[in-house]
Amino acid sequence: MSSFSYSYSAIETFRSCPLKYKYQNIDKISTPKSPEAVFGTLIHSALKFAHEGGFLPPSEMDTLNYFSTNWNPKIFQGDQIQERVAFAQGIKIIQDYYKKNNLQELKIVALESRFSIILTDKDKKEQHLIAGTIDRIDKIEEEGGAEFEIIDYKTSRKLPSQETVEENWQLLIYLLAFLKRYPQYEKNPEKIKLSLYFLHHGVKLSTFKNKAQLETGKQTILEEIKKIATSDFPPLVSSLCDWCGYQKICPMWRHKFEKKEEENLDEEKIIENFIQLREKAKEIKSQIAENQLLVLKLMEKRAVERLFGSGKIIAKTIKKTYRYDEEKLKKILNELGLWESVLKINEARLKKVLETLPPKIKKMVEETKLLDKESFSLTIKKG
Structure with missing residues (x-):
């Protein structure tokens, strides 16, 4: 078995920035939690509190009091406006949650349920442990035949497209964990509804997975784990850098924070x-x-x-670019056995062809790529 264990968040971190993954999961460099992360943790905790009340769940006021009591304004480092806005948003999320959900009617099977599953790479004969926590599992009855619903809360302000939810790895990993716990559903994974609950918007986006999609998803995750194992962990600049706690040591940002000494x-x-x-x-x-x-x-x-x-001459030169008549050229060079030696790969066409290939063949083609040359350029952007 692999010496590393993985989680959805760790794999997603690698996809967004390999260097951040290294700092976080290999070098174990800790950073203070961002206000957004602390906010999300408290909202999750408040909703768990709301559902743990035995016969009579906590009232809306009880949950609001729980949120207020555990609120820590210090995480906003003196930014009172940001702190007040965030607190108001938290209150509204909880109020809207109670409006949209009858907590007494919900049949909750598990809250913040920890899991671990093993994915086997048959080609390399390796096993990889993936662990995590599922926010909520409900027992449901729907016309389409769904019997359970896996729910993950999201405090992001961005509401993604349905297509993004369909391709979400997190829900796929959670479904694999569910099937490990309830193997009788392995033949019919479509009976498990997979939902992302976007609390800022009060919107739940859902999807389902069949057996074929599960297998494809497993292979996709294993491919990403292979990339992690062989990666040099380069930095990747994106809009996510604005929320990264490693800027002061990252080679893409470090200079911004260095003191201007003599x-x-x-x-x-x-x-x-x-x-x-x-x-x-x-x-x-x-x-x-x-x-x-x-x-x-x-x-x-x-x-x-x-x-x-001024003692100089300005001359106009005409540059002409020619192309060969391919059929005539092919006929001439074929007779000499030289046609293959002058062929070049048309990358634009190759890219279109690659999109139509099965994943296994596409992978074989990608592995034929060689580093041709490496060059550097300097650009100026607003800091």
């Missing part, structure tokens, strides 16, 4: 000079393009191919 003054000049020169280059490039049009118009007006001034 020995760094020359470095600051280098950076500022580069930025200024690039800005000037943009301006000059635009001016050259404008003046080139004027020069061409002047040549056309004078009916000349060259212009003279």
Whole structure:
């Protein structure tokens, strides 16, 4: 068995930024929880409290009091406006939850249920442990035949598309965990409803999985685990960086936080000079393009191919690009046995073909790729 255990959140972290995965799961570098993460944890805890009341579940006021009592304004580091807005949002989420759900009628099977499952990589003969926690499992009765519902709460302000929910790995992993607990449903996984409950919006988006989708999903997860095992963990800059606690040690962000000490003054000049020169280059490039049009118009007006001034000559050259008649060329070179030696891969066409291939064949094609060359360029973006 693999020496590492995985979770959905860890795999998702790797997909969004391999370096963050390394810092978090291999180097074990801890960071303070973000206000968003603490907020989400408290909402989850409050909803668990709401459903744990035995014969008579806690009232809406009881749950609101629980939320208020456990609220910690210090996590907002003195930002009173953000703290007040977040607190109000938490209150509204709980109020809306009670409006939309009759807690006494729910048949809850499990709350915050921990699990561990093993995925077997038959090709490599390896086993991988995946662990996690399911927010809620309900016993349900629906016309379509669904008998259980797996529910995961989301405190994100973003409401994804139904397609995103259909492709969600987390729900697939939770279904595998459910089937381990209740193997009698392995033949009919469609009887298990899989839902993401977006609390900010009061919207529940659901999906189902059949046996074929389960197997495909398993292979997709195993492929991602293989990538983790062989990764060099490069940083990946995205909008998610705004919420990352590793910016101060990340090579893509670290310089932003370094102190401007005396020995760094020359470095600051280098950076500022580069930025200024690039800005000037943009301006000059635009001016050259404008003046080139004027020069061409002047040549056309004078009916000349060259212009003279300041001891220099401006000459107009015409660049012609040719293409071969492929059929005629193929006929000629085939007779000489040279046709194959001049063929080149058309990457645009290859990409379209790859989209139509089965995953196994697509993987074989991808493995034929070789690193051709590596180059570096410098770009300027707003900090």
